[in-house]
Amino acid sequence: MATLVVKSPDGTERRVALSRRITSVGRDPENDVPVADAALPATALHIHFDGRDWDAAAHDGTAMTVNGRSRGAWRLGPGDRIRVGGTELLFDPAPQAAPAAPGGPAPVVDVRVAREALVRFSERLLGATDLPRLLDELLDALVEVTQADKGFLILLQDAEMTVRSARNVARETIEGAVGRVSDTIVRRVVETGKALVVADALHDAEWSGSTSVVNLRLCSVMCAPLKQKGEVFGVIYLGNDNVVSLFDQRSLDLLTVFAAQASLLVQNGLLLDSLRRENVALREAVTTRRYGDLVGSGASMREVFRRIEKVASTDISVLITGETGTGKEVVAREIHRRSARHAGPFVAVNCGAIPEALLESELFGHVKGAFTGAVASRLGRFQAAAGGTLFLDEVGEMPPGLQVKILRALQERSVTRVGESRPEPVDLRVVAATNKVLEQEIERGTFREDLYYRLNVVSIRLPPLRERGDDVGVIARYFLQQYAREFASRARGFTPGALVALKKYAWPGNVRELENRVKKAVVLADRSLVSAEDLDLSPEVLEPTAPLAEATREFQRRYVNEVLERNGGNRTKTAKDLGVDPRTVFRHLERMEASQRGEPPPEQETP
Numbered sequence: 001m002a003t004l005v006v007k008s009p010d011g012t013e014r015r016v017a018l019s020r021r022i023t024s025v026g027r028d029p030e031n032d033v034p035v036a037d038a039a040l041p042a043t044a045l046h047i048h049f050d051g052r053d054w055d056a057a058a059h060d061g062t063a064m065t066v067n068g069r070s071r072g073a074w075r076l077g078p079g080d081r082i083r084v085g086g087t088e089l090l091f092d093p094a095p096q097a098a099p100a101a102p103g104g105p106a107p108v109v110d111v112r113v114a115r116e117a118l119v120r121f122s123e124r125l126l127g128a129t130d131l132p133r134l135l136d137e138l139l140d141a142l143v144e145v146t147q148a149d150k151g152f153l154i155l156l157q158d159a160e161m162t163v164r165s166a167r168n169v170a171r172e173t174i175e176g177a178v179g180r181v182s183d184t185i186v187r188r189v190v191e192t193g194k195a196l197v198v199a200d201a202l203h204d205a206e207w208s209g210s211t212s213v214v215n216l217r218l219c220s221v222m223c224a225p226l227k228q229k230g231e232v233f234g235v236i237y238l239g240n241d242n243v244v245s246l247f248d249q250r251s252l253d254l255l256t257v258f259a260a261q262a263s264l265l266v267q268n269g270l271l272l273d274s275l276r277r278e279n280v281a282l283r284e285a286v287t288t289r290r291y292g293d294l295v296g297s298g299a300s301m302r303e304v305f306r307r308i309e310k311v312a313s314t315d316i317s318v319l320i321t322g323e324t325g326t327g328k329e330v331v332a333r334e335i336h337r338r339s340a341r342h343a344g345p346f347v348a349v350n351c352g353a354i355p356e357a358l359l360e361s362e363l364f365g366h367v368k369g370a371f372t373g374a375v376a377s378r379l380g381r382f383q384a385a386a387g388g389t390l391f392l393d394e395v396g397e398m399p400p401g402l403q404v405k406i407l408r409a410l411q412e413r414s415v416t417r418v419g420e421s422r423p424e425p426v427d428l429r430v431v432a433a434t435n436k437v438l439e440q441e442i443e444r445g446t447f448r449e450d451l452y453y454r455l456n457v458v459s460i461r462l463p464p465l466r467e468r469g470d471d472v473g474v475i476a477r478y479f480l481q482q483y484a485r486e487f488a489s490r491a492r493g494f495t496p497g498a499l500v501a502l503k504k505y506a507w508p509g510n511v512r513e514l515e516n517r518v519k520k521a522v523v524l525a526d527r528s529l530v531s532a533e534d535l536d537l538s539p540e541v542l543e544p545t546a547p548l549a550e551a552t553r554e555f556q557r558r559y560v561n562e563v564l565e566r567n568g569g570n571r572t573k574t575a576k577d578l579g580v581d582p583r584t585v586f587r588h589l590e591r592m593e594a595s596q597r598g599e600p601p602p603e604q605e606t607p
Contacts, residue, residue, distance in 0.1 A: 002054060002093045004047070009037050009086035018054070020144055021169035023047045025089070026059070039085030047076070049147070052243050054093065056082055135165035136173070138262050139236075143169055146222070146251050148238040150174060152181055153266070155226075155234035161186060164234075181237055184210040185223055190232050195224035195259070197252050200244040220246035224259040228267050236262065292334045294327070295478050296471040300463040304331065307460045312338035317410070319395075319455050320433040321565070322462030325512030328433035329393060331460060335431055336389040344388025349381050352397030359402055361418045364409070370419025382415045385428045395455065396436035396447060407451045430455065439569045440593075461565060465507040465514060467558070472502050475511060479518040480530065491525040498530055501537035560588050 002018040004025075016033050024031040026043035035044075044062045048055045057073040058064040065083045066074040074080070082089040139151035152174075153165040161183065166174035174180060184207070189196060201207045201218035208214065219241050226234040236259050240246045291305045311318055312335050320328045329348060336346045354362050361370075365380030381390060392398075398406065409415045410430060414423040432455045441447035465472060476494065484491050494502070507513055521534040532538070560578065564585070567573045571589070575582040 002049070002091070004033065005090035005092065006033060006035060007088040007090070008035055009039070018047060018049065021049050021147070021149070024059075025084070035087050037085045037087045040087060044084040044087075045082070054091070056080075056091075058084070132165065134265065136167060136171075138258070138265070139165050139167040140171050142236065142238060142255065142258055143167060145254065146238055147240065147243075147246060148220075148222070149240045149242065150180065150238070152237040153234065153262075154181065154186060154237060155266075156190065156232065180216065182207075182210060182212040182216060182218060182221065184212050185221055186235055186237060189223045189225050189235050193225050193227065193230075193232050195222075195252055195256055197222050197247045197249070199247070203244075217241060219244045222247040222252060222255055224252070224255045226259055226263045226266060228263060233263075234266065290478075292337060293330050294334060295475050296468060297474075298463075298468050298471055300461075300467065301471065304460055304462060307458065308334055308338065311335060311458050311460075313340065315339075315341075315429050316457040317429070317455050318431045318457065319438075319459045320431065320462065321438075321459060322433075322435065323464045323510055324435045325510030326462040326464060327511045328435075328462060329391065331462060332389070332391040332393075332431045332433060336391075336429075339389070339429065341388050341429060345385055346389050346391065347381050347385035348391040348393060350393045352394035356399045356402070359399070360405065363402075364405070364415045364417055366418035367420045370417070374419065377417075380415065380417065382409060382426050382428065383424065386426050387428070389429045389431055392430060392432040392455075394434060395432040396434040396438055396441055398447075400446065400448070403448045403451050407448065407454055410451075410454050459565070461562070465510045469503075472507070472514070473499050476502055476514060476518055479515050480522060483519050483522040487523055489522045489525055490528050491522045491530050492528045493530070495529045495531045498532045498535060498537070501532035501535065505537055557588070557592075560585065561592075 004016045004018060004023075005013060006016055007013050020032055023033060023046065024043050025033040025035065025045050025047070027035060027037060027040040028042040031043055041060065041062055043059045045056055045058050045064055048057065054076040055073060056064070056066065056071075056076055058071070062084055064071055066076075067081055074082075076082075076091045076093075078091070078093050080091045082091065135153050139153055142148070143151045149169045151165075151167050152163055154161050155164050156162075161178075163178055163181070166180070168174050182201070185196070185198065185201075198204060198207055198218070198221040201210075201213045201221050207218075218239060220239060220243055222238045224236050225232045226236065236255065238247070238255065291301075291308075294301070294305070296302075296304075308331065318332075318335060320331050322328055332348070333346060336342060349363065351359065361374075361378075361380065363380050363382055365378050365383055366374050367377045368374055392406075409426070412423070413427070414425045416423045438447050438452050438456070442449045442452060465475075473494070480491060480493070483489065502514075509516075517535045517537075518530075520536075521530045525534060560574070563577055564571070564574050567577065571585045572582055575585045578585070
C-alpha cells in the first residue's frame with residue numbers, strides 16, 4: 001500500500017498509509033493527514049488514486065512544490081518529495097500494492113487495512129439513524145478498501161431491481177445509477193446465489209456478448225448476493241472502469257464478509273424503515289381518523305359518527321348498544337359535547353353497579369329522615385344533571401320496579417325524591433346504554449317495552465373491536481402515545497409482530513381490554529418498540545384461523561342481527577331486505593335463543 005512519510009516543521013517524522021482513494025492533508029484536524037504546521041491552510045492538498053495512478057493537487061491556490069519545482073498538480077512517482085508550508089511529504093508507492101497496469105497482476109488487498117475498514121464501518125453504523133445513510137456508509141467502506149471506483153447496493157422488490165445506494169470514490173452519490181450497472185452480471189448472481197469476479201469484462205468471452213457490458217465498457221467487476229434465510233434479496237456490485245484484473249479471490253472473500261454482515265444490517269434497516277413508515281402512518285391515522293375522543297375509519301364507525309352528528313343537536317333520547325368495553329360512555333360524552341347542553345353537566349350512572357335498595361335514592365335523591373341513615377337531604381343524579389345530560393349505563397340491569405319510576409320521570413320530566421310527595425321538574429337529556437339485547441329482555445318480561453321505546457328513539461350500535469379491522473392498530477397507537485406521555489415511557493411504537501397479533505386477537509374485552517394491555521406494556525417497556533409478548537399476546541391466546549364454512553356462518557349470523565336491529569326487530573321486513581324466506585329469520589332467532597339457554601341449536605340452514 002502506498003504511504004507518505006510526513007516530516008513536520010518541528011522535525012518529527014511519521015509514516016501514513018494511503019488507504020483512501022482521496023486523502024486530504026492540512027492543518028485542520030478533520031483532514032485525513034492532519035499536520036501541526038501554522039504555515040499550512042486548513043486543507044493544503046489532496047492526493048487522489050484513480051485505480052492506476054496517484055496524483056497530488058494543491059487546494060485553493062496553496063503554494064506546493066514537487067522535487068523543488070512549483071506545481072499546482074502532479075502525477076506522483078516513487079520518491080517524489082512534496083513541500084507545502086514548512087512540511088515535507090515523501091511519496092512511497094509501496095511495490096506490493098502498486099496499481100496494476102492493463103493486463104498485469106491485480107493489486108493485493110491489505111487484509112489489515114480491510115479489517116480496520118470493517119471496524120470503522122461498524123462504528124459508523126452506530127451513528128446511522130436512517131436506512132439511506134446506513135447503505136451509503138456500507139458502500140463507502142467497500143469502495144475504500146477494494147480500490148473500486150464505484151459501488152452499488154441493489155435490492156429486489158417485487159422481482160424488480162432497485163438501486164438503493166450508489167457511491168463513487170469521492171463519497172458522492174452517483175446520478176443515473178441504474179444505467180451504470182450490468183443487469184446481466186446482477187441477474188447471474190441473483191439466479192445462482194453466488195458471488196463472482198469479472199477480471200476484464202469487455203474482453204471476457206463469457207461476458208463480452210452482453211449488451212450492458214459492451215455499452216458500459218466494463219473492466220473489473222465484483223458482485224456478491226445479500227441473503228436472508230437462503231433467499232437472495234439484493235446484491236452489492238463494485239466496479240472499476242479504468243483497471244482490469246483489479247479484483248482477485250482475496251477481494252471477493254472480503255466482499256463476502258461485508259455482504260454477510262450487510263445482509264443482516266440491511267434487513268434490520270429495511271425492517272426499521274418500514275416500521276417507522278408504518279408508525280408514521282399510524283400517527284397520521286390517529287389524527288385523521290379521530291372524531292372527538294373516538295378513533296376509527298371503518299364503515300361501521302363512520303355510521304356511528306354520522307348518527308352522533310345527526311342526534312347531537314337534538315334533545316331526543318338515544319340508546320347505545322354494544323358489547324362490554326366497546327366505548328359506549330365515550331359515545332355518550334361525544335353526543336353531550338356536540339349538543340347545545342355541552343356547557344351543562346354530564347352525569348353518568350351505572351345501573352348495574354348500585355344496589356337495588358339504593359338505586360332509587362341515587363337517581364332521584366332523598367329528604368332527611370326518609371330512611372335509616374338519611375341524616376341529610378340529598379339531590380339525586382337526575383337533579384345533578386339538570387341543564388345537561390344524564391347517562392344511564394347498563395340500563396338493562398335496572399330492576400323492574402324502578403323502571404316504572406324512570407319511565408314516569410322521562411314522560412313527565414320531573415322526579416320525586418324518596419320521602420317526599422312533591423315532584424320537582426328537571427330539564428335534562430337522557431342517553432342510555434346496554435350490552436344486552438333488550439328485545440329479548442322484553443320477551444322474557446325483565447324489561448318494560450314502553451320504557452324501551454321511550455329510551456330507544458334513536459339507537460347507535462357500537463361494533464366489537466374484532467370487527468373493526470385496521471382500526472385496532474390505530475387505536476392501540478392512540479393509547480400508546482397517551483400513556484407514553486403520561487408515564488414518561490420510552491415506548492414509541494409497535495414491532496411488526498405486535499401489529500399482526502393486535503389484528504389476530506379476538507379482543508373479548510374490546511377497547512377497554514386493548515387500553516389496559518397497552519397501558520401495562522407502556523409502563524413495563526424496556527425498549528422503544530412494544531412487542532406481542534409485552535402485550536401478553538402469545539401465540540396460544542390468539543384465535544386460530546377458522547374454517548371458511550364456520551367464518552361464513554359467523555358473518556351471516558352477525559349480518560342478520562345487524563339487519564334485525566336496523567329494522568327494530570321486525571322479522572318480516574328483515575327477511576324482505578335479506579331476500580330470504582321469513583322462516584329463515586325465525587330459525588335464526590330460534591338458534592340464538594337455544595344458544596343462550598345452553599341447548600344444542602336446531603339444524604343449521606344458510607339464509
